Amino acid sequence: MKNCPFCQNPSIQRYGIQNNIQRYKCTSCNKTFSLTKKLNPIKIWQDYTEGKQSYKQLAEKYHCSVRTIQRYLLKAPKTSLNSPQNHYLNLIIDTTFFGRKFGVMVFMDLHTKKVIYHQIVKTEKSVYYAVAINKFREKGYVIQSIICDGKGGLLKDIFNTPIQLCQFHQVAIVTRKLTMNPKSEAGKAFKGLVTQLKSSLKNEFYRELHYWYIIKIVLMNGLNIQMKKVIIHLNIAN
Known part of the structure; x- marks a missing residue:
C-alpha cells in the first residue's frame, strides 16, 4: 500500500511525470512527492568530485532536476583539512x-x-x-x-x-620548443630523453643527458639555435 510520506495518508493520486519519475499528490495534506528511494548525498558528492560529472549529467543519472543535485551536494559531509603534523x-x-x-x-x-x-x-x-x-x-x-x-x-x-x-611543465616546455616532430637527430634524441624525465632517477637522467650532449651535440656540428634555447631554459628551471 502506498502512503503519503508526510502524513501517512493512504489516499494519494497520480500527479504527472517529472524527469521520467511518477509524481503523486496527497489528498489530505496536498503535498506532492515521488515514491522513489531518497538520493544519497555522499554518493552524489563522490560522482561529482571523483567521477567529475557535471550537474546536468548527475541530474540525468538520478532522474531529478539540476537544483536538486545542487541541494544534495550542499548536504554532503565535507572532510575538514587537518593541520600538517610535520612542521x-x-x-x-x-x-x-x-x-x-x-x-x-x-x-x-x-x-x-x-x-x-x-x-x-x-x-x-x-x-x-x-x-x-x-x-x-x-x-x-x-x-x-x-x-x-x-x-x-x-x-x-x-x-x-x-x-x-614541475616535471610535467618541463616536458611541455621542451616539447613546445622542439615541436612535436623535431627534424634533427639531436632533437629527436633529446625529445625521447625528456619524455622519460618523470620516471627517471636524478643521477640516471643526468647521466643520459650528459651522454646525449656529448654524442649528439658536441660530435655533430655543435649546437643549433633551437637546442641552445631549450638547454638554457632547462638550466634556469633547475
Missing part, C-alpha cells in the same frame, strides 16, 4: 579552473600526499600563493621547497626557498 613542509602548489572565473588553489604536502590548504579564486595571481605561504610561516611551519608551474612573480617574492618547475 617542515615540501609543497606542491597549483590552481585548477572550472570555467573562466572559478578556480581552486590547492597546496599539497609532497610527503603525505594530502591537501593542506585550498582557496576559491577568480584569477591565478602570485600574491594569492604568497599570502597562503605566509600563513603557514606565521604558524611556525618551515617551507623547505616548492614545486609549481613556474610563476615568475612567485619566484621573486619567496626568498631562500628552493623552487622547482
Whole structure:
C-alpha cells in the first residue's frame, strides 16, 4: 500500500511525470512527492568530485532536476583539512579552473600526499600563493621547497626557498620548443630523453643527458639555435 510520506495518508493520486519519475499528490495534506528511494548525498558528492560529472549529467543519472543535485551536494559531509603534523613542509602548489572565473588553489604536502590548504579564486595571481605561504610561516611551519608551474612573480617574492618547475611543465616546455616532430637527430634524441624525465632517477637522467650532449651535440656540428634555447631554459628551471 502506498502512503503519503508526510502524513501517512493512504489516499494519494497520480500527479504527472517529472524527469521520467511518477509524481503523486496527497489528498489530505496536498503535498506532492515521488515514491522513489531518497538520493544519497555522499554518493552524489563522490560522482561529482571523483567521477567529475557535471550537474546536468548527475541530474540525468538520478532522474531529478539540476537544483536538486545542487541541494544534495550542499548536504554532503565535507572532510575538514587537518593541520600538517610535520612542521617542515615540501609543497606542491597549483590552481585548477572550472570555467573562466572559478578556480581552486590547492597546496599539497609532497610527503603525505594530502591537501593542506585550498582557496576559491577568480584569477591565478602570485600574491594569492604568497599570502597562503605566509600563513603557514606565521604558524611556525618551515617551507623547505616548492614545486609549481613556474610563476615568475612567485619566484621573486619567496626568498631562500628552493623552487622547482614541475616535471610535467618541463616536458611541455621542451616539447613546445622542439615541436612535436623535431627534424634533427639531436632533437629527436633529446625529445625521447625528456619524455622519460618523470620516471627517471636524478643521477640516471643526468647521466643520459650528459651522454646525449656529448654524442649528439658536441660530435655533430655543435649546437643549433633551437637546442641552445631549450638547454638554457632547462638550466634556469633547475
